[in-house]
Amino acid sequence: MKIKNFALIALAALSAACSKPKEETPKFDYNVDKFADIEILRYQVPGFEDLSLQQKKLVYYLTEAALWGRDILWDQNCAVNLQLRPVLEEIYTTYPGDKDSADWRAFDQYTKQVWFGNGIHHHYSMDKFVPGFSQEFFTDQMQRIGVEPDAQAELTQIVFNPNLYAKRVNQADGVDLVTTSACNYYAPGITEAEVEKFYNAMRDPKDATPISYGLNSRLAKDNKGKLYEQVYKIDGLYGPQIQKIVENLTEAEKYAENEAQRQTIQLLIDYYTSGDLRTFDEYSIAWADDTASQVDFINGFIENYGDPLGRKGAWESIVNFKNEEASHRTEVLSQNAQWFEDNGPIDARFKKPNVKGVSAKVITAAILAGDSYPSTPIGINLPNADWIRAAHGSKSVTLENITEAYDQASHGNGFNEEFVIDEPTRQLMDDYLFITDNLHTDLHECLGHGSGQLLPGISTDALKAHGSTLEEARADLFALYYLADPKLLELGLLDNPDAYKAEYYKYILNGMMTQLMRIEPGKDIEEAHMRNRKLIAEWCYEQGKPNNVIELIDRDGKTYIQINDYQQLRQLFGQLLGEIQRIKSEGDYEAGRNLVETYAVKVDPALHQQVLDRYAKLSIAPYKGFVNPIYTPVIDSNGEITDIAVDYTEDYPTQMLRYSHDYSISNEK
Ligand code: ZN
Numbered sequence: 001m002k003i004k005n006f007a008l009i010a011l012a013a014l015s016a017a018c019s020k021p022k023e024e025t026p027k028f029d030y031n032v033d034k035f036a037d038i039e040i041l042r043y044q045v046p047g048f049e050d051l052s053l054q055q056k057k058l059v060y061y062l063t064e065a066a067l068w069g070r071d072i073l074w075d076q077n078c079a080v081n082l083q084l085r086p087v088l089e090e091i092y093t094t095y096p097g098d099k100d101s102a103d104w105r106a107f108d109q110y111t112k113q114v115w116f117g118n119g120i121h122h123h124y125s126m127d128k129f130v131p132g133f134s135q136e137f138f139t140d141q142m143q144r145i146g147v148e149p150d151a152q153a154e155l156t157q158i159v160f161n162p163n164l165y166a167k168r169v170n171q172a173d174g175v176d177l178v179t180t181s182a183c184n185y186y187a188p189g190i191t192e193a194e195v196e197k198f199y200n201a202m203r204d205p206k207d208a209t210p211i212s213y214g215l216n217s218r219l220a221k222d223n224k225g226k227l228y229e230q231v232y233k234i235d236g237l238y239g240p241q242i243q244k245i246v247e248n249l250t251e252a253e254k255y256a257e258n259e260a261q262r263q264t265i266q267l268l269i270d271y272y273t274s275g276d277l278r279t280f281d282e283y284s285i286a287w288a289d290d291t292a293s294q295v296d297f298i299n300g301f302i303e304n305y306g307d308p309l310g311r312k313g314a315w316e317s318i319v320n321f322k323n324e325e326a327s328h329r330t331e332v333l334s335q336n337a338q339w340f341e342d343n344g345p346i347d348a349r350f351k352k353p354n355v356k357g358v359s360a361k362v363i364t365a366a367i368l369a370g371d372s373y374p375s376t377p378i379g380i381n382l383p384n385a386d387w388i389r390a391a392h393g394s395k396s397v398t399l400e401n402i403t404e405a406y407d408q409a410s411h412g413n414g415f416n417e418e419f420v421i422d423e424p425t426r427q428l429m430d431d432y433l434f435i436t437d438n439l440h441t442d443l444h445e446c447l448g449h450g451s452g453q454l455l456p457g458i459s460t461d462a463l464k465a466h467g468s469t470l471e472e473a474r475a476d477l478f479a480l481y482y483l484a485d486p487k488l489l490e491l492g493l494l495d496n497p498d499a500y501k502a503e504y505y506k507y508i509l510n511g512m513m514t515q516l517m518r519i520e521p522g523k524d525i526e527e528a529h530m531r532n533r534k535l536i537a538e539w540c541y542e543q544g545k546p547n548n549v550i551e552l553i554d555r556d557g558k559t560y561i562q563i564n565d566y567q568q569l570r571q572l573f574g575q576l577l578g579e580i581q582r583i584k585s586e587g588d589y590e591a592g593r594n595l596v597e598t599y600a601v602k603v604d605p606a607l608h609q610q611v612l613d614r615y616a617k618l619s620i621a622p623y624k625g626f627v628n629p630i631y632t633p634v635i636d637s638n639g640e641i642t643d644i645a646v647d648y649t650e651d652y653p654t655q656m657l658r659y660s661h662d663y664s665i666s667n668e669k
Pocket of ligand 1: 449
């Protein structure tokens with residue numbers, strides 16, 4: 001599972017600097033490029049210089065293994081992507097004409113969009129990009145660089161015909177999802193019904209440890225009309241790229257931190273060699289069990305969002321190492337799980353006598369690749385196979401250098417100035433929102449969801465359709481309530497008793513106002529996390545009215561949130577936590593439904609429009625992605641690697657062109 005930055009778009013826009021004053025270092029430039037609806041950022045890799053030389057070499061070869069998979073993903077996304085890319089890039093790098101012309105500017109944007117989408121479709125909407133340059137311009141350029149006439153006609157169709165390859169992944173109801181999706185997991189002409197029949201025949205319902213059928217293959221049809229799998233492996237489909245990946249994994253293996261990690265890498269090599277999904281499961285188990293190594297990575301056919309039937313794995317890789325300091329936070333919380341359980345504002349009958357915290361690890365990403373590049377998740381929870389998760393557990397990680405980059409890059413985008421009521425509140429958020437946001441997530445994930453118990457005989461799905469909204473509200477309230485607890489200072493997780501106010505202000509502002517920017521005018525709030533935030537904020541606003549705890553201030557037609565009493569707000573969070581825990585523990589569906597329907601769903605149209613108007617003026621790009629650092633071995637006169645140098649200066653087109661040049665099989669000499 002990928003945890004996308006959906007929630008973070010609003011969150012990062014609001015937050016700012018880290019709690020601790022930064023040492024005097026040259027200012028790192030997070031902002032790289034901006035085009036269409038995209039902003040390109042760069043991220044830092046703090047702590048890389050503190051790794052041992054062996055660990056640095058391990059990271060280096062794993063990043064090489066990561067970059068060699070790029071073209072696999074391009075081809076998986078759509079069969080024409082690798083046909084178009086070299087033509088776009090040749091035009092891009094050799095264009096002799098006026099770079100101020102409308103055609104060139106549109107071509108420049110289109111090429112950047114295609115790079116970002118790893119092909120001709122938008123990474124999020126899945127729609128085909130619409131070129132803003134003229135067909136004549138494109139034809140002229142193709143002629144200039146010597147594209148054959150037949151290929152010219154084909155490429156013109158690919159770029160300009162809106163009905164051809166219209167959507168990468170189609171999820172619409174009532175149509176054949178396979179034939180109407182442009183992704184390349186199924187050969188042309190194969191229908192959804194044929195795919196279902198093919199894989200249903202493989203499944204053994206009695207198998208308690210089923211492999212992920214179809215994960216690492218393309219489905220094709222032979223000349224007799226029979227379906228067969230083209231397996232992704234060293235002597236199969238994508239063989240040349242997989243060969244390169246394996247070569248680099250073989251190098252990486254030499255620098256493994258311990259025997260368990262060495263074996264994990266070897267299992268991955270075995271899997272790439274045989275294509276056997278049983279070996280992939282063995283690898284996944286070994287990977288999930290390895291919690292001792294500091295350096296870690298994913299590399300393979302993992303997530304299935306790119307397949308309309310949710311079966312085929314898109315190639316991706318992320319190389320990372322554990323952020324010991326930040327991981328300490330989640331370890332401290334986990335160790336004190338029972339204290340938090342015992343001291344919560346909920347009825348004793350609903351408390352767990354023995355509670356166990358989940359220890360999630362915080363990591364520093366060193367490279368993003370394949371389906372995780374340039375658009376990247378902020379958290380990952382793997383493996384995906386249900387039976388492995390049940391029997392061996394999973395690893396849950398947060399990519400904190402990525403969230404920090406989002407956060408830093410949003411600094412100065414005008415969001416806080418527009419929506420936060422006054423300078424002291426903005427200052428508090430500048431100083432403490434990054435750390436309190438992280439702590440809020442830690443409390444929510446490590447302790448919140450796992451706290452509390454059901455009364456005997458109460459079903460886990462008694463709250464039915466409202467279950468997930470109320471469950472998210474429970475975990476959020478747990479986090480909000482404890483964020484203001486002196487215990488966090490005592491545990492050394494916060495250094496200022498007022499720090500929590502930064503998160504409280506953001507939470508109420510987001511729940512009542514700013515999250516509405518993601519809702520279309522006239523629509524209700526549907527998504528569970530958004531409903532939960534609105535429920536909590538609106539309920540506290542209503543219940544706090546007699547004492548004016550939260551106030552809506554109007555200034556020249558603009559609404560601002562003012563919090564008059566933070567301690568009373570904390571008591572309200574506690575009160576609602578107690579009530580929602582009761583609802584869950586007793587399975588009180590009616591009371592749960594009532595809370596959701598009253599506070600979480602309906603939007604005030606006037607306030608909604610106001611938020612949309614104010615947000616639109618800020619011109620903040622809705623989607624963000626990253627360029628990677630460059631890792632270069634430092635080699636001494638004996639040919640030995642003595643260090644790995646990290647460089648952050650590469651811009652977006654240069655990186656894309658370099659990857660196309662250095663990590664494409666067709667360019668191999
Ligand atoms: Zn949650």
